[in-house]
Structure formats: structure tokens, C-alpha cells
């Protein structure tokens with residue numbers, strides 16, 4: 001089979017990358033006997049400057065994390081204007097932090113289809129929550145990766161049998177509003193303006209500047225922001241010295257609330273075309 005296998009993702013803290021690469025690598029091993037996967041990582045702003053096109057020879061495993069129950073809205077411009085499927089097969093993957101994926105899976109599938117992909121498979125997987133070190137801690141774990149390998153096997157069968165009709169993916173249409181954290185009285189809390197702080201552990205290594213997907217951290221003074229913060233967790237989780245943190249009470253309350261209310265383990269959901 002003459003298929004090129006691609007892994008394309010946005011993944012500030014690496015969980016989406018692990019799932020998407022895992023699926024793509026397993027498909028490649030099964031189809032080609034080795035891992036020959038083209039990686040298209042659009043986490044950093046420079047990567048989103050260029051348009052990309054695929055062909056009907058391509059299989060693209062495409063993943064984003066779930067933000068507020070939807071596809072991250074900061075990506076919409078890029079996703080809607082710079083990616084051409086041209087009949088490529090796509091596996092649409094969303095990764096969420098054990099609360100819920102709400103309408104993210106259906107929204108991503110719709111975006112890919114409107115870009116000319118044939119979305120014949122999809123999945124909603126769980127990754128350690130961007131806000132937390134305990135919610136869905138260390139996921140995807142071994143159990144998740146076994147599901148990933150099994151899913152890839154099923155995808156290969158579908159490709160071989162040419163069962164690549166559009167897949168059904170759960171979600172509401174019209175999509176629900178972006179999920180908003182709530183305070184103890186159930187009133188919505190807006191944490192969009194919250195920004196990280198920097199403590200004296202900082203050794204000015206500039207890693208946070210390099211990993212910020214919005215390119216917002218000032219190179220000369222890494223405690224300053226020159227753009228928006230999407231609270232993706234990259235600067236916090238990737239800092240080798242734990243120098244970045246959030247101290248905003250609304251953010252911390254929300255983090256605590258989800259850690260308590262969504263502690264019970266959710267399992268991946270897989271969607272495959274019937275025909």
C-alpha cells in the first residue's frame with residue numbers, strides 16, 4: 001500500500017503528541033513494517049506561518065487538546081485557512097484532561113472535512129490536565145498506549161478494506177458555548193486574563209521563551225509577557241526549576257475544583273467508520 005503516514009498536532013505539554021505519534025507510528029509499522037512518519041508539529045507560532053497540503057496518498061493522524069470543551073480557539077484561523085486535505089484520509093484525535101471533551105471531537109472532524117480530508121476514524125483520549133499535576137496524572141499511561149496500539153490496528157484494517165466512509169463522532173450541533181469554570185455559587189468565572197508569575201528559582205535559561213505556543217514570553221525579561229497567555233501549561237510543566245506558577249485565586253480554585261470533581265478515571269473513546 002502506497003500510503004504516507006503523517007502525525008500532525010498542537011501539543012504544548014506533550015500529551016497530544018504522545019497519542020498522535022503513537023497512533024501514526026503503529027499504523028506505519030503495520031503498513032510499511034517500520035516507523036516512517038512525517039511529523040507536522042504546529043505547537044509553536046513559526047510552524048503556523050506556513051500552509052500545508054496533503055494528497056489522497058496521505059493518512060494524517062491529526063490531534064489537538066481540548067480547551068474549554070472545544071478545539072482551542074487560538075488555532076481556528078490557522079486550522080481554517082492553512083491546511084488542505086485534497087482527499088487525504090484523516091484520523092481526528094482530541095485529548096482532554098479527564099473532565100470532558102464536549103464538542104471538541106465533532107468540531108475538529110468538521111474542520112478537517114471542510115478542509116478536504118476524509119475523516120474515517122477518530123478518538124477522544126485523556127492526557128494529564130494542563131492545569132494540574134494530579135488530574136489524569138501521567139496520562140496517557142501504559143493502558144492508554146495499549147488502546148492506542150489496538151486502535152491503530154483497527155485503523156489499518158479499515159484502510160486495507162477501503163472502509164473509509166465518514167465516521168460518526170459524538171457532539172452537539174450547533175456546538176455548545178466554550179466551557180466556563182464556575183465559582184462555589186455556580187457563577188461563571190473568567191480566567192482568560194490570568195498570567196503566570198516567575199519566582200527566584202528562575203536561572204534565565206529561556207526555555208519558557210522557546211516553548212510558549214503563543215511566542216508571548218519576553219526574551220530579555222522572561223517574567224514579562226508580550227502577548228496572550230492561553231494557560232496551556234508549557235512554561236510551567238517544562239521549566240526544569242519550577243520557576244513559573246499561577247497564583248490567581250480564581251485559577252487555583254478552578255484547578256482544585258476539577259481535581260476534586262473529575263478525579264475518577266475516564267477511558268478513551270474510539271470512533272471508526274462502519275463502511
Ligand SMILES: Cc1cc2nc3c(=O)[nH]c(=O)nc-3n(C[C@H](O)[C@H](O)[C@H](O)COP(=O)(O)O)c2cc1C
Nearest residue numbers: 011013014015016065068069097099100127129130
Ligand atoms: C485553556 C485550557 C482549557 C482546557 N479545557 C479542558 C476541558 O474543557 N476539558 C478537559 O477535560 N480538559 C481541558 N483542558 C486540559 C487539556 O485538554 C489536557 O490536559 C490535554 O491533555 C493537554 O494537551 P497537551 O499535553 O497536548 O498540551 C484544558 C487545558 C487548557 C490549557
